[in-house]
Amino acid sequence: MLKPLGDRIIVTVDKQEEETVGGIVLASNAKEKPQTGTVVAIGTGRTTDDGKVIPVSVKEGQTVMFDKYAGSEVKYEGETYLVLHDKDLMAVVD
Amino acid sequence: MLKPLGDRIIVTVDKQEEETVGGIVLASNAKEKPQTGTVVAIGTGRTTDDGKVIPVSVKEGQTVMFDKYAGSEVKYEGETYLVLHDKDLMAVVD
Amino acid sequence: MLKPLGDRIIVTVDKQEEETVGGIVLASNAKEKPQTGTVVAIGTGRTTDDGKVIPVSVKEGQTVMFDKYAGSEVKYEGETYLVLHDKDLMAVVD
Amino acid sequence: MLKPLGDRIIVTVDKQEEETVGGIVLASNAKEKPQTGTVVAIGTGRTTDDGKVIPVSVKEGQTVMFDKYAGSEVKYEGETYLVLHDKDLMAVVD
Amino acid sequence: MLKPLGDRIIVTVDKQEEETVGGIVLASNAKEKPQTGTVVAIGTGRTTDDGKVIPVSVKEGQTVMFDKYAGSEVKYEGETYLVLHDKDLMAVVD
Amino acid sequence: MLKPLGDRIIVTVDKQEEETVGGIVLASNAKEKPQTGTVVAIGTGRTTDDGKVIPVSVKEGQTVMFDKYAGSEVKYEGETYLVLHDKDLMAVVD
Amino acid sequence: MLKPLGDRIIVTVDKQEEETVGGIVLASNAKEKPQTGTVVAIGTGRTTDDGKVIPVSVKEGQTVMFDKYAGSEVKYEGETYLVLHDKDLMAVVD
Incomplete structure (x- = not known):
């Protein structure tokens, strides 16, 4: 895991x-489209200088x-997989 | 959504x-004009290092x-759509 | 508005x-001069990480x-108009 | 040590x-794969401006x-060895 | 004002x-010399994130x-005039 | 001193x-190796914005x-000598 | 002053x-040597966002x-003179 x-x-x-x-694949558009994905695992969050942990803003199972x-x-x-901040x-x- | x-x-x-x-489309000016749009959704805001959330400064429905x-x-x-900070x-x- | x-x-x-x-327009000087203008609208100010709002330093009607x-x-x-920070x-x- | x-x-x-x-070594893919390793030693952590020490997020023996x-x-x-932050x-x- | x-x-x-x-103007040295001037006006100071104002470190009339x-x-x-921070x-x- | x-x-x-x-000096490897040395003197530490001093993390005599x-x-x-932060x-x- | x-x-x-x-001036080494000097005047120190002044770390008369x-x-x-931070x-x- x-x-x-x-x-x-x-x-x-x-x-x-x-x-x-009509079945012919078109070349990708000039402007790149963002992608979507499903969250499979999240970190505990970012630790600030006070030792406080700021949780991430999404949950497992969400589409982002x-x-x-x-x-x-x-x-x-x-x-x-893709690892994102x-x-x-x-x-x-x- | x-x-x-x-x-x-x-x-x-x-x-x-x-x-x-007179119906003839003019080339765009050298100096780019800003655009306007209608807010359709807002995030909860930026989370600071104290865990405080600073709300965004606009509401849904406003023209920005x-x-x-x-x-x-x-x-x-x-x-x-356009996603802006x-x-x-x-x-x-x- | x-x-x-x-x-x-x-x-x-x-x-x-x-x-x-003598009526002849001179080329602009090498060193660019700053401009002046009249304030027509001000924002509420910058929001700090404490959620405090620091007001802007000028008022409507002032020449800046x-x-x-x-x-x-x-x-x-x-x-x-010109939008400035x-x-x-x-x-x-x- | x-x-x-x-x-x-x-x-x-x-x-x-x-x-x-079939025994023939393939050239590496264009997209570089991240590596894994075993933690053999950890520092005490980062010292903040308050003199507080924020411990590192892994332990000796873990695979990272x-x-x-x-x-x-x-x-x-x-x-x-590899020394990482x-x-x-x-x-x-x- | x-x-x-x-x-x-x-x-x-x-x-x-x-x-x-002997009256002949010499070319400026390679190493640029700093300049001096007289303070004619000062701002109220820099406003920090606490809303505190840190006054500037000089007074009107001083040579800087x-x-x-x-x-x-x-x-x-x-x-x-010259406007300096x-x-x-x-x-x-x- | x-x-x-x-x-x-x-x-x-x-x-x-x-x-x-066999006595022949080899050209250095492409990947530069870090060096070691002996600490002969240490500063009092970094002064934070609160006026607090964060001591350095090593002592005189240690190999680093x-x-x-x-x-x-x-x-x-x-x-x-080498002066390091x-x-x-x-x-x-x- | x-x-x-x-x-x-x-x-x-x-x-x-x-x-x-033997009296012949040698070209300077590739690796630049740091210089030394005598402190003749010091500022009051850096002012932090709390309005606190952090004094400088040397005194007049010291060799640095x-x-x-x-x-x-x-x-x-x-x-x-040389003005340093x-x-x-x-x-x-x-």
Whole structure:
């Protein structure tokens, strides 16, 4: 099991459907779209200088939206995950 | 539904009328104009090191002015939104 | 009406008289001169990490001096304004 | 014995198995994989401006995941170690 | 009258005598000399996050020394002034 | 005597044995090795904004490990020393 | 008299003897040596956000060591001085 440290969040990234016109795959748009994923593990939060821990803003199981280039891809037991910092998450998809 | 995290604000961007002279579309001015939009969702605010939450400075439904290059464009259920940080908003249009 | 957010200040910029010699417009000097303007609207101020609001240092109606390249130009109902941060203002002209 | 200072952590890096197809070593993927290692020594933690010490977030013996380019390689008594800062650790592998 | 804002200080810059040898003006030295000037107006000081105001460290009428490239030149009613931040002042000349 | 100021530490750098094969000096490896040295003098520590002094984390006589390019070399009475900041020290060699 | 402001320190720089071999001046070494000087005046110290003043760490008359490129050279009444910030001083030579 992977347990993220600090304010890190581990997500499985949703597959993005490629836009097709009559079965032909279109080249990606110039403006990069953010991605969505499902939170599989969360860190305990960021520790401030007072020793206080600020919890992360999402929970396991939530669908979150984040910038395409945010985070680090990690592989663990054959699965691919993305490790993000809490501040990299833009929105929760409800 | 998209629920912005932290001090983020989601807006729908107002269409900018192109300046025309007798129906001819003029090239954009050198100095970029800021854009306006309508706030559709707000985050709970930025969490400080004391664990205090500073609310964002606008409400849903308000028209806001922001720099043309601020924020990240996101698509959700066929609609296009802009995700901005509270500090990127310049003014409320009343 | 435009209501600036945070520590922002909206001014109308004073026209700068061009220096002329016998009616001939002289090229601008190498060293850029700061500009002056009249404050038309002020934000409530900057919010600190304690949730305290530090008010801006000028009032509506005051003439202020600021660096030529500071701020963002905005257009609203046919008028052109400059949106500045409080810290960009150099002096009040009394 | 090496005793790391501040929020530093000393790990022995796990060997990464090269991906092979029928015994032929494949070139590494474009996207760099993070590495794992075993914690062999931890510092007492980071000292804040109040003189408070914030302990590191891992213990000796734990397996940790970190970015491939993080840390400084050191040699001591014939062994090679990696010295990392606590914030460079991404996750604990349980 | 010009009233500087925040921790700004307005000075009139002292003329620097050019070094001459037998009436011939020598080229300036490679190492730029700092300049001196007389304080004509001071701001109330810098406002901290607690709302506390830290007064500037000089008074009107004092002669101060500052780096040649510090500050912004402003013109007001035919006079040229230099607007400096308190931290740009190196020393008081007594 | 040299008395380091603030959080500075003065060390005498240990000589690094060059790797040789049959007496032939080998070119240094691509990856720079950190160096070790002996602490000969320590500063009183870093002074925080509260006027509190945070002592340095090592004592005179200890062997410390630091990055090869850290610190400033100084000469004093024929001897060569390295002046480092406390945060530049990676580990104590016990 | 020059009275340094804030955490500034004014020193007279010690002359560095050039290394000579049989009267021939040798080119300076690649690695720049720090310089020493005598403290002639000290500022009252740095003012923190609480309005507290943190005194400088040296006294008038002390010999100090500093990096060759630190500080600003100033001329006053025919004499050349160096104005340094307290943090630029590396050590006191006792």
